[in-house]
Amino acid sequence: MHLPDGFLSHGINAATFVVSAGACAYGVKRVNRNFGEREVPLMGVTASFIFAAQMINFPVAGGTSGHFLGAVFSSVLLGPWASLIIITIVLVVQCLGFADGGLTAIGSNIFNMGIIGALGGYGIFSLIYTLLQKSRKGFFIALAISSWFSIVMGASAAAIELAISGTSPLKIALTAMAGIHAIIGVGEAIITTAAISLILKTRPDLVASYVKKGVLHEKTT
Amino acid sequence: MLALFLSPLASTSPDGLEKVAETKGFAEKGGSWKFWKHAPLSDYTIPWIKNEKVSTALSGLIGTLAIFFIALGIGKLIKKSPPVKRILSLLLFLLPLFSTSVFAAHPLITDDTGTQGKGRFQLEVNSEVNYGKESEAGVKTKTTGGEVATILSFGIIDKVDIVLGIPFQWFKEKENGEILSRESGISDISLELKWRFYERDGWSFALKPGATFPTGNEKKDLGTGRVTYSIFFITTKEIEPLAFHFNIGYMRNENKLDERKDIWHISLASELKLIKDLRLVTNIGMERNPDRTSNKHPAFILGGFIYSIFENFDIDIGIKGGLNKQETDVTILAGIAWRF
Numbered sequence: 423m424h425l426p427d428g429f430l431s432h433g434i435n436a437a438t439f440v441v442s443a444g445a446c447a448y449g450v451k452r453v454n455r456n457f458g459e460r461e462v463p464l465m466g467v468t469a470s471f472i473f474a475a476q477m478i479n480f481p482v483a484g485g486t487s488g489h490f491l492g493a494v495f496s497s498v499l500l501g502p503w504a505s506l507i508i509i510t511i512v513l514v515v516q517c518l519g520f521a522d523g524g525l526t527a528i529g530s531n532i533f534n535m536g537i538i539g540a541l542g543g544y545g546i547f548s549l550i551y552t553l554l555q556k557s558r559k560g561f562f563i564a565l566a567i568s569s570w571f572s573i574v575m576g577a578s579a580a581a582i583e584l585a586i587s588g589t590s591p592l593k594i595a596l597t598a599m600a601g602i603h604a605i606i607g608v609g610e611a612i613i614t615t616a617a618i619s620l621i622l623k624t625r626p627d628l629v630a631s632y633v634k635k636g637v638l639h640e641k642t643t
Numbered sequence: 644m645l646a647l648f649l650s651p652l653a654s655t656s657p658d659g660l661e662k663v664a665e666t667k668g669f670a671e672k673g674g675s676w677k678f679w680k681h682a683p684l685s686d687y688t689i690p691w692i693k694n695e696k697v698s699t700a701l702s703g704l705i706g707t708l709a710i711f712f713i714a715l716g717i718g719k720l721i722k723k724s725p726p727v728k729r730i731l732s733l734l735l736f737l738l739p740l741f742s743t744s745v746f747a748a749h750p751l752i753t754d755d756t757g758t759q760g761k762g763r764f765q766l767e768v769n770s771e772v773n774y775g776k777e778s779e780a781g782v783k784t785k786t787t788g789g790e791v792a793t794i795l796s797f798g799i800i801d802k803v804d805i806v807l808g809i810p811f812q813w814f815k816e817k818e819n820g821e822i823l824s825r826e827s828g829i830s831d832i833s834l835e836l837k838w839r840f841y842e843r844d845g846w847s848f849a850l851k852p853g854a855t856f857p858t859g860n861e862k863k864d865l866g867t868g869r870v871t872y873s874i875f876f877i878t879t880k881e882i883e884p885l886a887f888h889f890n891i892g893y894m895r896n897e898n899k900l901d902e903r904k905d906i907w908h909i910s911l912a913s914e915l916k917l918i919k920d921l922r923l924v925t926n927i928g929m930e931r932n933p934d935r936t937s938n939k940h941p942a943f944i945l946g947g948f949i950y951s952i953f954e955n956f957d958i959d960i961g962i963k964g965g966l967n968k969q970e971t972d973v974t975i976l977a978g979i980a981w982r983f
Contacts, residue, residue, distance in 0.1 A: 432983050461718065465714050465715070465718040466711045469713070473706055508714060
């Protein structure tokens with residue numbers, strides 16, 4: 423989903439850059455409030471895991487492949503604002519070091535994957551989690567659904583940006599992008615749910631959004 | 644670990660976006676114009692390793708380790724530092740990504756007559772760090788400070804630019820080793836219009852009216868507390884490989900600080916093209932002292948380099964020295980300019 427240089431108009435890139443920079447600045451402020459000794463190394467590990475996992479493309483239908491995004495994954499571990507910063511770091515390194523995603527499109531990529539993916543994905547997660555009364559089952563259902571949405575919403579945002587930039591008509595871009603990413607989103611949901619449940623089994627204290635509600639803690643202790 | 648073992652085995656099919664771009668026929672839009680061509684590990688390969696799988700695995704490992712330390716470092720910065728440092732580190736983090744200057748510009752104080760052209764933007768991020776020492780009647784005063792200014796220029800028509808500047812400043816004043824004051828924040832935002840009204844045979848002339856707005860807190864010495872106005876007359880003469888710029892300006896320094904209201908500015912700059920992308924710049928100038936109690940006026944001399952990494956992307960560095968006691972002793976300037 424990493425948009426290269428030249429797909430989007432400069433206007434869109436500038437606008438999303440401003441929004442992304444603002445969100446990151448606010449994110450830094452928010453993260454500062456509740457960051458302790460433990461979260462800092464966890465942030466490093468999460469960021470490198472996401473980077474590594476993003477390198478692994480899994481095949482989906484019709485000669486296309488997709489890869490893990492990890493926006494909801496890191497949101498659930500460290501909170502949505504820390505997740506936005508992690509995604510931003512990963513995108514910047516991918517862009518500068520590996521020519522994956524354009525430099526001029528960095529604002530748009532952060533917007534699509536960080537703001538829509540991480541913040542938006544986490545919003546859906548906490549909505550569903552709350553609706554399902556914060557049960558253990560509800561946690562995983564919320565996780566799977568919000569992971570799927572984070573991909574599809576991010577791809578849709580990219581499609582809308584492509585349409586505004588005049589690269590491709592909205593109808594075609596949106597149906598194609600959302601269509602393919604609806605399948606990639608299933609992969610995202612499986613990986614996120616599997617990875618989080620593994621962490622919950624071994625180190626439940628690391629999953630911030632689960633511990634906060636204290637459900638598992640009460641059960642296990 | 645994951646990256647090391649699995650990445651070479653990853654599907655080589657194009658990913659979701661690439662596929663859509665191919666099938667819907669806009670894939671070629673990306674390849675034709677690439678802004679950042681200097682990624683050391685383009686497309687996840689190490690250039691000098693021939694074996695594709697080893698190359699991908701190693702570059703993945705390098706990236707993973709790099710990300711770990713970068714995220715760790717940023718996490719630490721976020722956690723510990725006070726607000727000012729946080730904003731600064733964030734700016735420093737964003738700085739290499741987005742900054743700029745056209746013809747002369749930063750680190751020069753003297754402006755040139757260059758405009759962006761209709762519909763074109765220039766984004767500059769200019770920074771400076773300064774240091775000054777004064778000793779009067781046994782009292783030693785040391786001042787350290789700096790500024791990061793974001794400047795956006797937009798060409799309304801070919802010969803007229805509108806320029807918005809947002810400065811972020813900080814400073815610390817020490818008297819005999821004790822901190823007297825320490826402030827930071829957004830200073831007065833400026834808005835200018837530059838009109839190049841004449842050009843012929845290497846000569847060009849421009850007028851630049853402008854105003855600053857009291858967005859800073861004058862009680863903290865950030866800004867003047869009132870709307871100020873200014874007008875500059877700019878001359879540029881180009882004789883390859885040299886260019887000279889001359890400024891004369893008047894500023895109506897309305898303020899709440901009991902400073903002089905009529906400020907004059909005069910300065911001269913030169914540019915010499917050393918090699919294709921590298922320019923040596925020098926600058927000298929003087930301004931009326933806003934301090935009513937002094938009749939000596941601050942004067943400066945400056946030298947620096949501007950290097951164009953790409954046709955539309957410059958970096959610059961300079962050092963400015965005070966020619967008398969009224970000017971700050973030493974200022975280091977650095978900035979970036981990006982035109983789009």
